[in-house]
Amino acid sequence: MSKLVLGRLSSSLLTLFLVSLVIFAITSLLPGDTAQQILGQFATPEQLAALRVEMGLDQPALWRYWHWLSGFVTGDLGMSASNGMPVAQLMNDRLPNSLLLAAITTAISVPVALTMGLVAAMRRGGNVDRALNVVTLSMVAVPEFLVATIAVLIFAVHLGWLPALSYVSTVESFGDFMRIYAMPVLTLCCVLIAQMARMTRAALIDQLDSAYVEMARLKGVPPMRRVLRHALPNAVGPIANAVALSLSYLLGGVIIVETIFNYPGIASLMVDAVSNRDLALVQACAMLFCGAYLILVMAADLCAILSNPRLRNR
C-alpha cells in the first residue's frame, strides 16, 4: 500500500512541476516584456536594458525558470511589479481571509450535499429525487454572479437585512460576522452543494445497483442499513472524489465571489494582478491555486486507496 501511496504522491509532485513549467512558459517566455510594461511606452532603450539586467530578464529562459522555481521553494516569490511589495507578503495578508471563506463554505456545503445525495439515492425515482434532480441540474449551470445578484436583490435591496456589496473590515460581534459572510458563502454553497449532491447520488446509486446490495436485500437487511453498511463503504472513494472535485470548484468560484462582494481574499488579489499585468503576483497566485487543486485531488485518491481493502491490504 505504501508503494501505491508513494506513487500517487510522486505523480502529484511531477504534475505540479509540469504545471509550474506551463505557467512559467505562458507568463515569461512568450512576448510581452515585463520591463517594457513597468517603464511604459516612453522608456528609452537604455533604461529598458538596465531594468532587464536588474530583473534578470537578459538571462536565458531556463536559468530564469530555475531561479523562479528555487525562489518558490525557499519562499522568495519575487517583487510585485505594481506596488513594489514582496509577493509573499501580499499573499500572506490575503490568504487567511480566503481560507476562512473556503472553510466556512466547506463546513456548510459538505454535510448538506452528502445528505441530499444520500436522500436522493435512497428515494431514487421518487418525487424527492426528481425534484432534487431538476433543482441541482439547474443550479450547477448557473453563473455565480447570477446567484450573487439575486441574493443581493433579495437580502439587501428588498429585505434590507444585509449590506449590499460592501465589506465590513471590523468584526465585533457574531452579527457582523454573519453580515460579512452570509452572502459570499451562500453564493458559493449554491453551486457547490448542487454539484456535490449530484455526484454523491451517482456514486451511491452505482453501489446500490450492485449485486451485493441485492444480496443484502435478500438477506433481509433493512434499507437504511443497506445504504450505510453496504453501499456507503464502497462509495467512499467516489464520494471523496466528488467532494474534492466540487471543492476544487471553489478555486474558480471564489474569484467571482470575492470580486463581487469586495472580499479581500487571494482571488481578488489575483484579479487585480491580472488587470495590472503584475506577472510575478499572477504566477504565485496561479501556483497556489493549482497546488491546492492537486492536493484536493490527491487527498481524494488517497481516501479511495485507504477505503478499498483490495488496495489497502496490498
Added chain:
Amino acid sequence: MSEIQAMTHRRQSVPSRRDSHRRMTQSSRLPIATPARRNKPRLKLTRWIGLTLFGLWILIAIVGPWLAPYPMGAFVSDEIYGGASVAHWLGTDYMGRDMLSRILTGARYTVGLAVVAALLSSLVGAGFGMLAVLLPHWLEEGIRRIFDTLISIPSKMMALVMVSAFGASIPLLILAAVLSYAPGAFRIAHSLATNLATLEYVQVAKTRGEGRFYIAAVEILPNMIQSVLTDMGMRFVFIVLLLSGMSFLGLGVQPPAADLGSLVRENIGGLSDGALAVIAPALAIGTLTIGANLLIDSLSNSRDTQKE
C-alpha cells in the same frame, strides 16, 4: 446478466458504461449531466423547457442583432438604469442605452465564442483521445501526460494567467477555453476509446490487417460519437460560464464589444437599486446555461434508456 434484464432490454455491447461514466465525472470539474438509471421516469417536461430555452438563445445569437430596436452603442434615453417601459422593454443601462438591444447583440458573442471553443475543445480532445489509443505506448503516455498537466490548471486560472500575459482578445479567450476544456474531452474520449479498443470487433479488425485510421474512423468512432457529442454540450455550458465570468471580471470581451458577462459587469453599479440592467443579462446567461443543461441531461437520459 440476469434473465430479466436479458429479456427486457436488448443488449448491446456498450463498453462498460458505468466505468466510462465514472471517469467522465472524475475528469470534468462540473459534472453536469449524469446518465439516468433504468426505469427512471422520463422527464419530458424538462426536455421541452431545455429545448425551448436553448433554442431561443441559439436563435437570438443568429438573428438577434437584426431584431434589436436600437443600435447597440446608441445613447437612446436620458434615464440611466431605467426600468422596463414600452420604449425600452428591458430598461436602459448605466449610460442610457437600450438593454434589450444590447442583450440581443451581446448574446451573439456569448453563444458564438462558446460554440467555437466547445467545437475546438471536443475536436482536439476527442481527436487525440481516439488516436492516442492507436499510437505506440510511449507516445500515448506522452500525450496523456500533457493533457493531465493541463487539466490540473483550473480553467479560470488558465484564462487569468493567459490574459495577464497577452491581454484579453477574442482569439486568446478561445485559446484559453480550449486549453482548459480540451483535456477533459480528451480524458473522456480516451477512456471510451480505450474500452472500445479492447473489444473483440476491434481485435478482429486488427487481425484482418486494417490500418490505424480505418480502425479509429470506422470501428471506434461510430460507437463513441454520441458520448462525445453529449460531452461537447457539457463543455459548451462550462465555456459559457468561463467566458461570462471572465467578462464579468473585465478580463474577457473588451468594449466596445460586449457579451452578456460584460453587460452584467458594466451595470453592476445599479445592483443596489435593483436595476433591471444588471438582472436581465445575468438571467440571460442563466437561462442559456440551464436550458442547455436540461436539454443535454434529458437527451442523454433517453439515449441511455434506449440502449440498455
Added chain:
Amino acid sequence: MLGESLTVRDLRICATPPGGEERIIVNDIGFALAPGEVLALIGESGSGKTTIALAMLGYARSGCRIAGGSVQLGDTDVLSLNPKETRALRGHRVAYIAQSAAAAFNPSRTLMDQVIEGALIHGVMSRQEARQKAVSLFHDLALPEPDHIGERYPHQVSGGQLQRVMAAMALITDPALVILDEPTTALDVTTQIEVLRAFKQVMRERGTTAIYVSHDLAVVAQMADQVLVLQNGETQEHNTTARILAQPAHAYTRSLLAAARPHEHLSPVRGRPGAELLDIDDLQVGYGARNAQGRPANVVLEHINLHLTSGQALGVIGESGSGKSTLARAVAGLVAPSHGAIQFDRRELSTTLRGRTPEQFRRIQMVFQSADNALNPAHSVQRLLNRPLETYFNLDRRARRARVEELMDLVKLPRHLLERKPGELSGGQKQRINLARALAARPDLILCDEVTSALDTVVGAAILELLVELRRELGVAYLFISHDISTVRSLCDDVMVLYQGQCVESGPCRQVLDTPQHDYTRRLIGSVPELRQGWLESRPPRSETAATMA
C-alpha cells in the same frame, strides 16, 4: 430447523421494459415440494427461471412485479406478507445463493461479517454463537483454514471457495428453503465438482428444501429430485428427475437432453492428412518486465509445440487461466511471444501484426467467444460481411453482393437479416455472422476461441454442427479453443490439454480423452458431470491437499 414444504400456485410475474408496455414474463407456474425435496428449474437464458426463484423470497427485480399467484412456505403465505415481515423471512427462513459469488459479496467487508449478518439481523443467535456456527459450516463445506477464512476479504479467496462461503452464509440460520441460482456456472469443472459435493452434503444433512436454478441438465441430475423445464416463462414439463432423464415427454425437453449429451453423432470424418499448415515451436508468452534471459515476469504460456496440417482440427482444452486463449491470440498476432517461433505454411509468421502480409492476414481468421462484442454494433450485417471482401479480394459490387449472399446461405441465415444491426439479432444468429465473416476471407485456418460457450446449449450445439459441416465442405483447419471437453470431442481430430500455461498431454482426440495418461487430464475428464443420477456419488472425493487448491 428442518426443511418445510413449499407450494407454488399460478405464479405470474410481469415486467415493464423502459418506455414499453408491461408484459407477462412468467405465467402460470405451479409446483409442490415436500420438506427436504429439491426442485430444479431448468431453461435457457430468458426462460424466467431466476425470476421465479426470486419470487420465493417475495422479491422481484426492478421493473418487474409479482402479479398473481401464491407461494406457500410451511404455513406462511410469502406473497401476502408486509415489507417488514418479508424482511424477516429473507435470510432467515428463505436463503439465496447467487450465481456470481464474486459480485454478491461486499468487497469492503470481511467474509465473517457478511456470513453472520443475516443471523444477527434476525436475532437468531448471539454474535459468538453465529461465529461458531459459521466456522462449523466452513468445516462442513470443506473450506481450507475454516477457523480463519472468515477474517479474509472476498478478493483474497478463490471463486470456488467464495461460492462455498456463500452457502455458509445462506445456511447459517438453518433456513427452511434455500434458493440456489446457478451456483456453479461461473466455476471450472474441476472446482464445480467439489462445490457440488459440498452443497449436496450439507443440504442433505440438514434436510433443506431447495430450488436449484440451472441451465445444465447434467448438474441438475446430481442435485434435484424434481425437474421443471421452462421456456419463455411457461412450464414445458414437470416431473421427477429420473422420469425427465429417462422418458422426456416434451419435445423441448428432448432437445435440451440431446444438446446436453455428448455429440457422438457429429464425430467428424478424420481429415485427409494435408500439407503442413501451422507449426509452433517452443512458444512462450508472458507479460511484465523481462529478466536477463528474456523471460517475462508473468509467464502465461510456456514450452508449447504444436503442428497442424491443412484441414485438420486441433482442440485446445484448459480451464480458466490455462493460457488457451493466449495461444490463439499469439497465433493471430495480437500478443507477441517472448520466445519461440510460429511458422505458417512453411514460412516464418511475424509475431506482430505489423510484419504480416495481407495474404497471411487473409488465410488466418479468428472467431471470438462473445458474438456480442465481436460484431461492431454500429454496422449492418451487410457491411460486416462486405469488409473482408473489400480488403482481401478485388471484386466488383455485384460480385461482392453475390458472395455475401452465398455466405449467408453457408451459415444458414436468411438474407433479409443483411440489413439488420447486430443488436437486432439473437445470440446464435450473431455467432453465425461471426463465422460467416471469417469464412468470407476463404481462410485456411480459423482460430475459434470458445465460440459456443456464451450460447445456450441447444444453440451452441447447432453452431457446433455448422462448424463440422463447414470443415467437411471447405476443408478449413481449426484451432479450437474450449473448456468444454464434449464439444472438442465432437469436432476435433487431435487435442491438446493445457494446465497452468503448459501442455500436459496431446495426441489424437480418442486416445487422449478415452485413455488419459496425465493426472490432470484424468481429473479434468472425470469432473465433467454426466447426464445420469448418482454420478456425483460415484466420483471419488479428491484428497485433502487437492481440495484446498480449488
